[in-house]
Amino acid sequence: MSENPYPNYSPGLQGIIGGVTKISKIVSDTSSLTYRGINVHELAENGSFEETAFLLLHGYLPNSHQLSDFKQRMAAESALPDEVISALGLLPKHMHPMDALKYAYSLLAGFDEDYEAMDHDANVRKGERIVAKGPTVVAAAYRIMNGKEAIAPDPELSIAANFLYMLHGEKADDFTVKVMDASLTLYAEHTFNASAFACRVTVATLSDIYSGIVTGIGTLKGPLHGGANEKAMEMLLEIGDPDNAEEWIRSALAQKKKIMGFGHREYKKRDSRAIYLTKIGKEIGERKGETKWGEIASTLERVMETEKNIHPNVDFPAAYAYYLLGIPIELYTPIFVIARNSGWAAHAIEQLDNNRLIRPTCIYDGAEGVEWKPIDQR
Ligand SMILES: CC(C)(COP(=O)(O)OP(=O)(O)OC[C@H]1O[C@@H](n2cnc3c(N)ncnc32)[C@H](O)[C@@H]1OP(=O)(O)O)[C@@H](O)C(=O)NCCC(=O)NCCS
Incomplete structure (x- = not known):
């Protein structure tokens, strides 16, 4: 991300209070999420x-x-x-x-x-x-x-x-x-x-x-938001085998790649939903006798934590949980919509x-006083 030269501007509106809500609350320090308390x-x-x-x-x-x-x-x-x-x-x-x-x-x-x-x-x-x-x-x-x-x-x-x-x-x-029901609640x-x-x-x-x-x-469709669950599964399929996981993730980090299903604007420790779904994802793997996705996931989690101090978000365990349940990959983000x-x-x-129009302001950083030229002179 490039340097921000504007002291009163927070790129991505990070840390800016956008409203007041009674619907849900995240506490980053304790990795807690509550709905209506x-x-x-x-x-x-x-x-x-x-x-x-x-x-x-x-x-x-x-x-x-x-x-x-x-x-x-x-x-x-x-x-x-x-x-x-x-x-x-x-x-x-x-x-x-x-x-x-x-x-x-x-x-x-x-x-x-x-x-x-x-x-x-x-x-x-x-x-x-x-x-x-x-x-x-x-x-x-x-x-x-x-x-x-x-x-x-x-x-x-x-x-x-x-x-x-x-x-x-x-x-x-x-x-x-x-x-499926628990994942809908978490999403x-x-x-x-x-x-x-x-x-x-x-x-x-x-x-x-x-x-x-x-x-x-x-x-929600974009991979920085809900679309990450589909991209995370594509990544796991590309890795394919637990033996490839460590080399794959280290090489991806060396190339400064964003690892889908990791990181969160609000949680600086673990995503509370990921804690719950990781347990479930690994349990499904054991029940189905297909533990390799959980093993690849564990390696990725370990390297991301030690190298970057970045943790999985909900989309990472959801990806392999849905895969193990036989859900087509292009439906992972639509399930998020449900x-x-x-x-x-x-x-x-x-x-x-309790409505008021939401209309932020911005800093103008473009040209000033540009002279109008008739079309045949441009
Ligand atoms: C979720 C996300 C968009 C949050 O973004 P953000 O708060 O704007 O944080 P940034 O993207 O600016 O990342 C801050 C730093 O952490 C790094 N980082 C964050 N997430 C990362 C990831 N998944 N893989 C590798 N590096 C990551 C960034 O490269 C950046 O490093 P830098 O300061 O050296 O440039 C971001 O973590 C991300 O892109 N994750 C992958 C997509 C994803 O899983 N989205 C679903 C979110 S629920």
């Missing part, structure tokens, strides 16, 4: 993604009656309009599923019965519909773009189980569903990250919540509940 490890271990989504959207944990109603609403809202399914068939087959998601959510806005409503309750209802449709959109887009028929959601299944069912056409075992929300902030900027103009979600998806829809919607609602 509750530790994410507890939510991932003991709760379900549905409880997490409810917590983020409504602000409190549901009781059994509220959770059961919420699950019914999720089931009722999970199917896609036929028009959206047909429209997904028009997309170029080489398009990344993240681009298909931007398109699908743009269309879904027009099918929402609260399309024009902007009050708090309407925004919560829209947030719920956005979350409910996440697994269906991702699975349908992937299947259609791969020349297969979309599979309708099963109203009896949880969000995690339904996604795996609609993706593969058969119900997943309990362990696979539990891992659901993360304070003022780039996509949540972008989502807030969008709705702060009094644009609608779907526009905020589309902004969020576009922002989860993060709940966090983005919570941010959009919070922003709109």
Whole structure:
């Protein structure tokens, strides 16, 4: 990164307070992440993604009656309009599923019965519909773009189980569903990250919540943000064998390469989500008798820590956990969308509940007093 000559400017807005939130909190020193005050490890271990989504959207944990109603609403809202399914068939087959998601959510806005409503309750209802449709959109887009028929959601299944069912056409075992569910909880929300902030900027103009979600998806796609989980798996596949790992990482660092799935703006020690998922990723490897990804990961983690004091973030263990579960690599970032829809919607609602246009200032560093020249004199 080049030297910053401006004392009042923080490149990348590092350390700048971008707003006030009640949704989630990161404590870097203790590697802790809480959603509405509750530790994410507890939510991932003991709760379900549905409880997490409810917590983020409504602000409190549901009781059994509220959770059961919420699950019914999720089931009722999970199917896609036929028009959206047909429209997904028009997309170029080489398009990344993240681009298909931007398109699908743009269309879904027009099918929402609260399309024009902007009050708090309407925004919560829209947030719920956005979350409910996440697994269906991702699975349908992937299947259609791969020349297969979309599979309708099963109203009896949880969000995690339904996604795996609609993706593969058969119900997943309990362990696979539990891992998927926990990963959705861990991916659901993360304070003022780039996509949540972008989502807030969008709705702060009094644009609608779907526009905020589309902004969020576009922002998440990049490899410095959500796209890192796909790039991390491509890197692990390139390394291929634990015996290659040490030489590979040392050579990459010597070439000043960015190692995908490592580093974080907010955590200077371990990413709290990565601590949880590393344990799970290694457990899946042992259950499946395929421990090599965990072994390669351990070498990379050791060298990154000793050489750079940089630790894995959530995207690193998520990559090999999803790989071991048989998820196609181009769906790793879209799965992040299934989860993060709940966090983005919570941010959009919070922003709109107490809105002020977000419009920072900047330092002008360009030419001054340039003389206008008619076109034939340029
Ligand atoms: C997440 C990330 C964008 C945070 O960026 P940031 O706070 O702006 O920090 P920077 O990119 O400026 O990095 C600061 C220093 O650490 C180094 N660094 C940070 N992440 C690194 C990584 N993954 N691999 C190698 N070096 C890294 C940078 O090269 C830089 O070193 P320098 O000061 O010698 O130039 C960054 O760590 C990164 O690019 N990680 C890889 C992508 C990724 O996994 N993203 C998902 C995040 S959840």
